[in-house]
Amino acid sequence: MKEIFEILEQNARATPEQIATMVNKPVSEVEKIIKQAEKDGTILKYKTIINWPKLGKEDIWALIEVRVTPQRGVGFDAIAERIYQFPEVHSAYLVSGTYDLAILVRGKTMQEISSFVAEKLAPLEQVQSTVTHFLLKRYKENGETFHLPKEINKRLPITP
Amino acid sequence: MLNARSASTKARDNLISQKVDTLPPSGIRKFFDLLSSVEDVISLGIGEPDFVTPWHIREAGTYSLEKGYTMYTSNSGMPELRQELASYLELRYGVSYHPEHEILITTGSSEGLDIALRAIINPGDEVIIPDPCYVAYPADIILAGGVPILVPTNEENNFVVRATDIEARITKQTKAILIGYPANPTGAVMSKKEADAIAGLAKKHDLLVISDEIYARLVYGAEHICFPSLPGMKERTILISGFSKSHAMTGWRIGYVAAERRFIQALAKIHQYTMLSAPTMAQMAAIEALKNGESEVEKMVQEYNRRRRLMVKRLNEIGLPCFEPKGAFYAFPSIKATGVNSEEFAEKLLLEEKVAVVPGTAFGPCGEGFVRCCYATSLPNIEEALRRMDRFIRKSKLNTA
Numbered sequence: 152m153k154e155i156f157e158i159l160e161q162n163a164r165a166t167p168e169q170i171a172t173m174v175n176k177p178v179s180e181v182e183k184i185i186k187q188a189e190k191d192g193t194i195l196k197y198k199t200i201i202n203w204p205k206l207g208k209e210d211i212w213a214l215i216e217v218r219v220t221p222q223r224g225v226g227f228d229a230i231a232e233r234i235y236q237f238p239e240v241h242s243a244y245l246v247s248g249t250y251d252l253a254i255l256v257r258g259k260t261m262q263e264i265s266s267f268v269a270e271k272l273a274p275l276e277q278v279q280s281t282v283t284h285f286l287l288k289r290y291k292e293n294g295e296t297f298h299l300p301k302e303i304n305k306r307l308p309i310t311p
Numbered sequence: 312m313l314n315a316r317s318a319s320t321k322a323r324d325n326l327i328s329q330k331v332d333t334l335p336p337s338g339i340r341k342f343f344d345l346l347s348s349v350e351d352v353i354s355l356g357i358g359e360p361d362f363v364t365p366w367h368i369r370e371a372g373t374y375s376l377e378k379g380y381t382m383y384t385s386n387s388g389m390p391e392l393r394q395e396l397a398s399y400l401e402l403r404y405g406v407s408y409h410p411e412h413e414i415l416i417t418t419g420s421s422e423g424l425d426i427a428l429r430a431i432i433n434p435g436d437e438v439i440i441p442d443p444c445y446v447a448y449p450a451d452i453i454l455a456g457g458v459p460i461l462v463p464t465n466e467e468n469n470f471v472v473r474a475t476d477i478e479a480r481i482t483k484q485t486k487a488i489l490i491g492y493p494a495n496p497t498g499a500v501m502s503k504k505e506a507d508a509i510a511g512l513a514k515k516h517d518l519l520v521i522s523d524e525i526y527a528r529l530v531y532g533a534e535h536i537c538f539p540s541l542p543g544m545k546e547r548t549i550l551i552s553g554f555s556k557s558h559a560m561t562g563w564r565i566g567y568v569a570a571e572r573r574f575i576q577a578l579a580k581i582h583q584y585t586m587l588s589a590p591t592m593a594q595m596a597a598i599e600a601l602k603n604g605e606s607e608v609e610k611m612v613q614e615y616n617r618r619r620r621l622m623v624k625r626l627n628e629i630g631l632p633c634f635e636p637k638g639a640f641y642a643f644p645s646i647k648a649t650g651v652n653s654e655e656f657a658e659k660l661l662l663e664e665k666v667a668v669v670p671g672t673a674f675g676p677c678g679e680g681f682v683r684c685c686y687a688t689s690l691p692n693i694e695e696a697l698r699r700m701d702r703f704i705r706k707s708k709l710n711t712a
Contacts, residue, residue, distance in 0.1 A: 154613075158617070169690075172620050172621050173620055175620055306357050308352060308356060308357065309339055309342055309343040309667060309669065310339070310356075310359050310561075311337065311339050311445065311446045311447065
C-alpha cells in the first residue's frame, strides 16, 4: 500500500492502471485505496511543481524565525495557528533550538513581506521577536532541483 | 628485437593478428553506427542503469581525489575494500573468502572475465556458454585462445541453460562452463534446482565454472543463487562481479573476482602485468558503496521492478509475447509474429518509429526472433517507446495483410 503512495508522490498523474501494473495489484483495489486515501486525508491534495523563474515570475520568499511565548494548556499550537492562518504563510514548523517557529512566507515584493512582518506578525501578543531571512536563490525544493536537467543523457544510445 | 631488413623483405599483407582480424565485430556496434544517423531516438538499447551513481558514493570518490589518493594501490586492491567484500559475500550469500588471498579487485568485471579466461585456458580448450549470452563471452574466450561452445537456450526453458544440454556438449577439451545469471540479454534468472544440476555436472566431469554475477542484486521476486555458495562449488568456481549494475557505477570501472587462492594467484599474475591495479578513486568509492549503499540499491531495484512490470505487460499487450524476466533490466520479447527477422525488425523500428532495441542475434544465433529491450530508462520513455512500437506493429500487420 505504501508503494502506491510513493508512486503518486513522485508522479501525481500516474493512473490507477499504471500503478496497478507497477505494484502488481488489481486496478480495482488500487482505485479503492486511492479513493479511501483521498477521503480520509492521507492524500491531501494533488499539486504541480512550477518552475516560476522560467516564466520570469518569481515571488519573493522569506524564512522567518519567530520566538513566541507558549500558552498554558495549548503550548505552541494556538499561536502557531494564529500565524499560519495568514495566507502569506506558505509553510510553518515548530522547531527545536534558539527559536520556536520557522515560517516560510511568500510575497510579490519585498515590501509586501516586510509589512506582513511589521504589521501582522510582530505585533501579535505572544510573539517575542522575529528574524527575517530573504531567500536569494532556490536550489532544490521538494526533492526537485531547479537548475540541473532532470534526464541525464550522458549515456550512449546503445551499450552492451 | 625487430630486424628491419627481414621485416621489410618479408611480405606481410596483414599486420593485425589473425585471431583479432577474424574476430567478428560486436553486433551491437553495427547497430550503434546506424543509430547515430537518426535523431530524437528513444533508446531501449542501453545496457546500463539510467541512475547516476548515488551522491554519497560520488562524494567519496571526489573526496579521495581531494585527499590525494592518486597513486597505485596494491595489485590485489585496497585491503579495506577486500575486507568489506569478504564480509559482504559472507553475509549475503554465506560463502566465505579470505580477503587477502581469495579476492582480487579488477577494473570492472570485464577485466575479471578476461583474466579468468586467460588464466585457465590452454590453446584449444573449450568453454561452454549459453546462447544467447553477453557479447563479450565468445570473444573473450577466442582471445584467450579457447573455443566457445554454444548451448542453445529458448523460451521453453526460460533462457536458462539446461544441464542435459551442457552435458551433451562436453568433450575431452572442455575446461569450463561460463554462465551469467541474471542474464544479459534475456533477464533470465537461474533457479536453485537448475544451478544444482550444473554444479553436479561440474563435479562429475571435473570442470571449472566461471560465474558472472554482475546482475546479482537486480532480481525481482526471485532469489539470486550465488554459484560458489552451492555445496562443493567454491573450490571450482571463479566468481566475477562488480559495482556497475548494483550501484549504477558503470563508468567507474570497478569490479572483483573471488575464488580459491590457486585461481586468484594465477589471475593476479596477469593482472599485475597488465592492469596493475584498479582505479584508486573507484576503489574508495566502492568502499563507501559497500558500507553505506544498501538503501540506495534497494531503492533502485524497486524502481526497476515497477518499470519491468509495466514494460512486460505492455509488450504482451501489443503482441510481442515476453516471458517474465526476473532479473537484470532487460525484457526479451519474441518478434516472430511480425514475420521479419530480429535485425530487420530493429532496423525498421528505428527508422520508422525512432525506437532503438537491440536485435537478439547480437547475442548469439539463438537470439533470432527476439529483441532486447532495456527498461533502465524513465517511465515516460518506456510508455512512449511502447506506444510507438504498438503503432509500428499495427502498421506492419496492415502491410502484410
